Amino acid sequence: MRAVFDGFWSGYVQPLLQRPVRVQMAALCYRTMDAKKQILLITSRDTGRWIIPKGWPISGKTSCETALQEAWEEAGVKSGSSETEAIGSYTYEKRFDNGLSATVETTVYPVAVETLSDSFPEADERNRKWVSPKxxxxxxxxxxxxxxxxxxx
Known part of the structure; x- marks a missing residue:
């Protein structure tokens, strides 16, 4: 009886209760100074931890275009070029204002930064800094x- 219950639970009930993974796109913004790469990090709005620009898919934009849009809104990347191929992905737990959380799979696109603006949509909500990849x-x-x-x- 226990084996039947375990099979029913793991095969049918548990998958129904699990939330689907949500997806975001991120921009790994970089530049080369003195033949060394530097990464642009920004602070999150809620906790102030260091992150890279990321956001939810934008209707009508490809994934790499979404990453470029997030780089503008969150970090002020006025002009830059992005690869159409992602360099990888990472997961994190996104906490929502209502107290719930969800696992988010974040696809990362490299963005070669050409111009930064000091005036951008989230300029008053975030800090940013250039650092080595390490x-x-x-x-x-x-x-x-x-x-x-x-x-x-």
């Missing part, structure tokens, strides 16, 4: 993002 990896919290940053160097 320092960026030490500053972010998500283990899979740390690995992407370490490998980006």
């Amino acid at each position: 320092e960026a990896a030490n500053l972010v919290a998500e283990p899979e993002l740390k690995k992407l940053l370490e490998d980006f160097d």
Whole structure:
């Protein structure tokens, strides 16, 4: 009887109760200074932790176009170029204003920054700074993002 219950639970009930993974697109903004790459990190609006620009899919935009849009809105990347191929992804737990959370799969696109603006939509809500890939990896919290940053160097 227990085996039947376990099979029913794991095969039918548990998958129905699990929330689907949500997806976001992120911009790994970088520049080269003195033949060394630097990564642009920004602070999150809620906790102030260091992150890279990211956001939900935007209707009518490709994933890499969405990443570029987020780079503008959250970090002030006025002009930059993005690869159409992602360099990887990472997961994190997104906490919503209502107290609930969800796992988010975030696809990361490299963005070569050409021009930064000091006036951008979220300028008053975030800080930003340029750091080495190694320092960026030490500053972010998500283990899979740390690995992407370490490998980006």
